[in-house]
Amino acid sequence: MTETNTNTSFTLTILETSDLHGTILPIQYANNTPKEVGLAKVATLIHVERQLNPHTLLIDNGDLIQGTPLAYYHARVDHKSIDPMVLCLNELKYDAAVIGNHEFNYGLDVLGKAVSESNFPWLSANTICIKEETPYFGPPYVIKQFDGGPRVGILGITTPFIPNWENPKHIEGLAFDDAVETASKWVKHLREWEKVDVVVVSYHGGFERDIQNGEVSEPETGENQGYRICTEVPGIDVLLTGHQHRTIAGEMINGVVVVQPGTQGTFLAKVQLQLELRDQAWVVVQKQSELLPVEGVPADPRLMELVQDYEDKTQVWLDQPIGKLIGDMRVSDPMMIRLKSSSLIELIHQIQMEFGQTDISSTALFDNDAPGFSSNITMREVVANYIYPNTLKVIRVTGQDVLDALEHSAAYFAPYTGDGIRVSDAFLYPKPQHYNYDMWAGIDYEINISRAVGERVTKLEYKGKPIDLNGHYDVVMNNYRASGGGNYTMFQGKPVIRDIPTDVSELIVSYMMERGTVEAKVNPNWQVVYEK
Structure with missing residues (x-):
């Protein structure tokens, strides 16, 4: 040698x-x-x-x-x-x-x-x-x-x-x-x-x-x-x-x-x-x-x-136009995306629920560098926002599972003490895990970060009524999360109702190309609050 x-x-x-x-x-x-x-x-x-x-x-x-x-x-x-x-x-x-x-x-x-x-x-x-x-x-x-x-x-x-x-x-x-x-x-x-x-x-x-x-x-x-x-x-x-x-x-x-x-x-x-x-x-x-x-x-x-x-x-492929956007889906402050409903996350939910054929969805803003979408949507923006080759699964969970998952996500925030909203060290070390903070559609909920971890979900409703903790709900999410990835152990071993084997990025492209134009909409179904 x-x-x-x-x-x-x-x-x-x-x-x-x-x-x-x-x-x-x-x-x-x-x-x-x-x-x-x-x-x-x-x-x-x-x-x-x-x-x-x-x-x-x-x-x-x-x-x-x-x-x-x-x-x-x-x-x-x-x-x-x-x-x-x-x-x-x-x-x-x-x-x-x-x-x-x-x-x-x-x-x-x-x-x-x-x-x-x-x-x-x-x-x-x-x-x-x-x-x-x-x-x-x-x-x-x-x-x-x-x-x-x-x-x-x-x-x-x-x-x-x-x-x-x-x-x-x-x-x-x-x-x-x-x-x-x-x-x-x-x-x-x-x-x-x-x-x-x-x-x-x-x-x-x-x-x-x-x-x-x-x-x-x-x-x-x-x-x-x-x-x-x-x-x-x-x-x-x-x-x-x-x-x-x-x-x-x-x-x-x-x-x-x-x-x-x-x-x-x-x-x-x-x-x-x-x-x-x-x-x-x-x-x-x-x-x-x-x-x-x-x-x-x-x-x-x-x-x-x-x-x-x-x-x-790759560069030619990335600059391919796939659709038009009416409104604003750009990410100027990733923390704001994680504090209340936004048009960007709402779009991902709509795509997941359409292909998953269900009315409850969970997803995340995977990275703080995610740019969102501009008025002329390209492949570059799709892969910059959805950076993982995930697929989708619809799994059947209980209301208690939903509550437990929300509490796990709520731990993303450090306890609020009046000096600003911060990310918990548990989600930053040993490596940043922004992708493990989920946001939901199809349910109405509120997270109070002034409260202790595990006791932060102060509102949880489905179709205008308190969620039934013993009831069953079909939720669409990426395959990583559906298998319990990110310490979402409540999802492990749950019945798989539907498996969508196509990469989510490809589903996004298909959704946008079929419509030609999408509109930025916000459904204010959730928010993060704190006590002053």
Whole structure:
């Protein structure tokens, strides 16, 4: 792999990207303005690090092929060419990639195409083919042998919480084993059978406990198990993490160096190990980690050139007009959208209820960068507002479930003390979760944020009468929420009355093109209040 090293010391550099979410170019697709993100900028840092130390491993930690209009266009509109993200990783000579939960969003055919086009292995030791009872993506680990240096094992693991979010058709025939149990099995194998000197676990998941004091930081659902992996599985030198979109470096848990590089290529994670040759075996004697920011870093011209054709086609597609708007649906203040009924959210509700054939709907403003709609609606605005490839489901819930869901959403707001309305830390850390605050149509409700969490819903009516907590109601929502995603556990296992398998963004386009013109309307059925 590298030229022979006859020294008794060795420096190994491990570089990690994670949660790139289809981000190659340093732009904001909503308006094409510059943005300090992207693999093209990260690539420049990678080249520098390889010049500093030729003994370098490069790993992507998952959530690679979904997340931008460029990625969506390739997956859904024009997928004849090689996947653009894979094209870039091939060019950069990645050593391995890990399957992330969003890899499944477009189905196994799209994912399988990306995997088959890769010049590097995709790893996920705990994604199991039920029929064969073996890892679905092939060998769960890869070994890199440096000439005159250490033997390094890289094990890939994916958060096993995927069935709680994903469309069942996209993961048919697959099972997802527990991450801790999987790590224990394969780390032992790497140490005892493969005789590796260094074990790197690349885990598309995050931490369920505070890294420094070990206190529980989120419900222990199994979605994130990084702390347990470090404390319960012996033999790990490095734990590369992701999924939570956190920026973590300079931290150790139980002697394991941990790192996480945020999202969309804002940082490149770097771990450096110092090894010494003792009794003919390489021993790690020092570990450190850091995050290298892309801010101010020029984009790599080679990667920009590679994806230019993809980008040109995407931009043409994004600027396609699909309809006219009478009125105002622009987002000037995302907090105001979440405080009372708005024409933008009302439109999404109307579309969901039409395709779901029901009169109750739940949705969210997914991101604070959502622009809303202008008078001339384009594909760009659709994908900028509805950023996830969700589908819709109609599920049958009780009135109590509706109340519980509203109380869960109401926890989005910090207690009101007279100094302004703020978002609760629980929805900001370890990563922003604006997409987990839902707004409803078809019911009338009021949330009082001066009250304690869990006691904030002060009004809840259906068709002018108090909702029957024991009654049953059909509600249309996205598939992520319908499966309990975002800790909406009250929705798990509910009867599915209707499944609409088309991406919501496509439903929005269909709705608008059929009508030609839509009008901004507001149904004032809900509001957030506080006591002065």
